[in-house]
Amino acid sequence: MRLTNLVTKLMAAAGLTLAGVAAKAQDVLADLPIVGAPHDNGIGFQPASSELARDLQWLDGMILWIITAITIFVVGLLLWVIVRYNKRANPTPATFTHNSPLEIAWTIVPIVVLVFIGAFSLPTLFKQQEFPEGDIVIKVTGFQWAWNYEYVDEDVSFDSYMVGHGNTLTSEDEDAGVIPFVRSANMDTVMERYGYEGKDFLLATDTSVVVPVGKTIVMQVTGADVIHSWAMPAMGVKQDAVPGRLAQLWFAPEQEGIYFGQCSELCGKDHAFMPITLKVVSEEEYAAWLDRVKNDGDYVAW
Structure with a gap:
């Protein structure tokens, strides 16, 4: 399990910048509605999408x-x-x-x-x-304080950090006075670069779990250090990530969109900064995403 930011390494090798890659992906993001997110005066569940x-x-x-x-x-x-x-x-x-x-x-x-x-x-x-056979199997590993995702059958693996984590900021952001984990006008600019609005701070991640709509997703869940918990309310799933154990959950997303979850097991001082972003796309977009990450190493803002 790689605790370093794989995304940064891949982009450095390709001669790309965080800003450039995120900007390229905004056209894709514009077509995906945010379905599972908190909103003002909300008292109910996230919309059920499975x-x-x-x-x-x-x-x-x-x-x-x-x-x-x-x-x-x-x-x-x-x-x-x-x-x-x-x-x-x-x-x-x-x-x-x-x-x-x-x-x-x-x-x-x-x-x-x-x-x-x-x-x-x-x-x-x-x-x-009762776990069905998964169309897509993803191994998710929680670590202090982010997630690693491995698409078991696709040789695709990447880390996922909250937008605003130090690993998602550039030297230009630091020069502009952006402070990790602190929302400000400059942090909102960083959020926009990744294709989100400022109100999505603490919810959005630099990379996302991308899955096709209508397919059965099986996730193998474990932890690298302490107990974490992978939770996606709109899909009705939550599974503790226990070091040394491999648990499972499954869901079949029914609506395209962006969904937010959160680590739901107290795991240390930055527990509040371990969000989860799930993007449900069409089968064609999923195939294009797989091709893109395999050939270009372009994970950011998808």
């Missing part, structure tokens, strides 16, 4: 209705007891200690509710853990 994500979001909604009904019932029962059996309304309380029908009811009803929930949640869980 079968797994739709199942999870439906399950969450269904359980929310059940929890809401239980909460209303319990609060209503408490209020009724407070009003009906307070000292003023009921000065002489009853002395019985048992009510068999009631005890049977409050034992059986929760069991029925849990069985009902399990009838829907277990198939959803099993679907996540």
Whole structure:
């Protein structure tokens, strides 16, 4: 696993600059909408863009209705007891200690509710853990504090850093006063160079996981140093990256676009600066991307 910035090495060998390569890719980026990203006043999930994500979001909604009904019932029962059996309304309380029908009811009803929930949640869980044969297999390795992606069948491998990380800045950026990990007007210019807006700071990466729409993607997940976690909410997947272990996740993206995820396991001081960028493109664009990275070493801003 290469912890150095492979992108910088490849571009240096080709005589290219970060600015030049990123500028070349902006035409491609302009055609991809940002689908999975936070927005002002947002309270829900990212849009579901895979079968797994739709199942999870439906399950969450269904359980929310059940929890809401239980909460209303319990609060209503408490209020009724407070009003009906307070000292003023009921000065002489009853002395019985048992009510068999009631005890049977409050034992059986929760069991029925849990069985009902399990009838829907277990198939959803099993679907996540039953791995189909992948059209594309990608090994992802988390390290402090970025990601390495290896397309197992394509001899393609690269590191992915947050735009704004020191490895994504040029000497000209440093001369202009750009400070790594700090948003500023000059940092927004760096974001634009990579094809993003300033509001995408902390979300976008210099290189991206690129996959074709409609294909089954299997990702092999591991860690190089401590435990990380590769999470892509819009696809409904999250898998811990544990050193020495190779776990898996899978998804089949249904909509072209740019999706953002994040390392979701506290992994050290720069944990907050380990975003994930996934770009879902057409099969033709994916083939063109593979050709481009194999022949030109051009990973940046795709």
